Amino acid sequence: MSTSGQPQFRYTQTPSKVLHLRNLPWECIEEELIELCKPFGKIVNTKCNVGANRNQAFVEFADLNQAISMVSYYASSSEPAQVRGKTVYIQYSNRHEIVNNKSPGDVPGNVLLVTIEGVEVGDVSIDVIHLVFSAFGFVHKIATFEKAAGFQALIQFSDAETASAARNALNERSIPRYLLPEHVNSCHLRISYSAHTDLNIKFQSHRSRDYTNPYLPVNPTAIEGVVQPALGPDGKRKEPESNVLLASIENMQYAVNVDVLHTVFSAFGTVQKIAIFEKNGQTQALVQYPDVSIAAVAREALEGHCIYDGGYCKLHLSYSRHTDLNVKAYSDKSRDYTIPDASLLASQVSGLPGAPAVWQNPRPGPIYAGNDYNTGGSVPAQYPSRQMAPWDASMQAGRAPFGSVPSTYPGQNFAVATSQIPSAVSSMGFSSGFPPNVRPGGASSSSQLQPGIPPNVRPSGGPPPGHPTYYGQ
């Protein structure tokens, strides 16, 4: 104890493979140390950013003589050791090896782990990340994911040199604002090295890319991509618009058939075709409008809304790549409302004044003539005025929107307790997509929803007075 652990001072230090460097520029990086020291021997370890000012470092040579040669050289040199123009003071360290030199993230490799701070999921698209990091070399692969640390991305370069060039340039910096959505204020990149050398990308998707393999299949279950469309370099949604919407129906506790979907989507314009199908165990539907603008309004209005109360049959909408569906004109999974069906049309509007001949409707509703159609009340009531609701006859403006779509289809068994009865298609979706000049009549306005208010909250919690319960008891 008495002789060990004594501080050692200039000129009295015993040589060590480890050199202590002081007065380094702030956040001096390993590459700069190596550049300075490698003329004297093989560097086996470094420790950067030591000390309160993070301006000290340690360098460990493979051999003691190499360290000695460096100290000796600068002891007698007229030119001091320099990094970025700053004089660096070099001495033997009082330790003989660098221990715990690096956290794993400091071990250079060809794959970077990038933590993007201060952003929400979806604010920074994989395309923006690709753009930013491609400035340093070919980006082979990107995988993004959510961790406790935040939004992270693994970015694979060809080699560690390219990766470290990107890291040195971008670490602790921010992605340029013009590449980000407007609401993003800060976007700090914290970059370390990943232990990975080759990422295993299974699909091209909104969260992972393999730029070396353009034939890699697109993720078939990229449903989340629907909820969070990728952002283009301009920060705007780049999902191409279409007149055909793809609806994914989540939590489908109740049957959703073609007619229900027709009722829901007709509120925004003519529905031309509908196709329902199963994908990965989830029901999806394609709904075709005549043009993109109607589809856009419907998408905006219906996205995230539930067809029925209680979070049942929640809709997620995206634009389909299709523009014209090829569907069976009339099946239980599809409908083509553009094909005039004599028998349907004949029965459809018989006896109706002002029968909407022009408004080629579609709805095979009258097939169910005799069933209580009154229940559907408020959906038609909220039709944009330029359109004529197909089932005008039975519709009464002003009714509360508790129409129970399922009830109109007696073939279906909705024998559930009344308290569990889903309230209705009718009350959904009108929070924003509605033409402003259209005022639903009378009492139904009580159910008009303000933006931000969940669509299916029943104003009074039960079927409207005077309406029979249409469900099996």
Next chain:
DNA sequence: AGCACA
């Protein structure tokens, strides 16, 4: 400008 790490 004077010695880290856990």
